[in-house]
Amino acid sequence: MISLIQEIVSTVLMLIGTLLLLLAGIGIVRMPDIFLRMSAASKASSLGAGCVLLSVAVSAADIAVTVRAIAGILFLLLTAPVASHMIGRAAYMIGAPLWKGTVIDELKGHYDTRGHTLSGVGAPSPRPRRGTGPLGDNP
Amino acid sequence: MLQTIALWIALPLLSIAVALPVIRLVRGPTLPDRVVALDVMGTIAIAIFATYALINAQLAFLDAALVVGLIGFIGTVAFAYYAERRI
Numbered sequence: 001m002i003s004l005i006q007e008i009v010s011t012v013l014m015l016i017g018t019l020l021l022l023l024a025g026i027g028i029v030r031m032p033d034i035f036l037r038m039s040a041a042s043k044a045s046s047l048g049a050g051c052v053l054l055s056v057a058v059s060a061a062d063i064a065v066t067v068r069a070i071a072g073i074l075f076l077l078l079t080a081p082v083a084s085h086m087i088g089r090a091a092y093m094i095g096a097p098l099w100k101g102t103v104i105d106e107l108k109g110h111y112d113t114r115g116h117t118l119s120g121v122g123a124p125s126p127r128p129r130r131g132t133g134p135l136g137d138n139p
Numbered sequence: 140m141l142q143t144i145a146l147w148i149a150l151p152l153l154s155i156a157v158a159l160p161v162i163r164l165v166r167g168p169t170l171p172d173r174v175v176a177l178d179v180m181g182t183i184a185i186a187i188f189a190t191y192a193l194i195n196a197q198l199a200f201l202d203a204a205l206v207v208g209l210i211g212f213i214g215t216v217a218f219a220y221y222a223e224r225r226i
Contacts, residue, residue: 014144014190025160045179056189065201086219087175
């Protein structure tokens with residue numbers, strides 16, 4: 001009985017994870033913009049790989065397999081947002097083209113692309129001179 | 140049952156999914172597009188390794204999956220630094 005429930009849960013998790021990963025692959029190809037592509041890629045792929053690893057952990061019911069699978073899930077959930085944020089910031093810095101249906105770009109004009117600092121969001125602070133960021137003297 | 144499903148349904152779908160970002164890797168107009176495609180391919184590779192470990196009951200493939208995930212993360216961060224400081 002327990003074994004049957006274990007197998008059904010594991011199969012369902014594996015199918016869900018596989019379909020999510022396939023969806024991430026399709027989203028990478030079909031989305032029109034780097035930022036939309038990242039939105040499809042990072043969330044769907046980390047959730048899909050997490051589901052597949054969880055399926056392996058449920059089906060094995062062994063402490064060595066489960067520890068490795070849980071470590072893999074935690075690692076994915078920790079690193080996928082960091083990597084996605086860094087590559088999105090780099091894409092905005094080097095001026096990747098936005099989709100032509102984009103409604104608003106709230107960061108437009110606020111990034112100092114030379115010093116890589118964010119300036120003048122929110123409070124109407126005076127525009128800093130070139131070469132000095134809000135944190136002090138940046139090269 | 141699970142191993143049959145993993146072998147005949149999950150692995151073909153995962154191989155299709157890992158082949159799709161190659162199109163973006165070749166066609167991508169900018170460098171970050173290619174980096175995102177590589178990142179997704181690494182994540183799908185983790186799932187393929189886990190499925191293969193489930194089919195063959197080999198524990199070592201899970202360690203390989205962890206190492207592939209680590210290398211993919213470090214590669215993405217390194218490419219992001221490279222793309223940002225290049226100008």
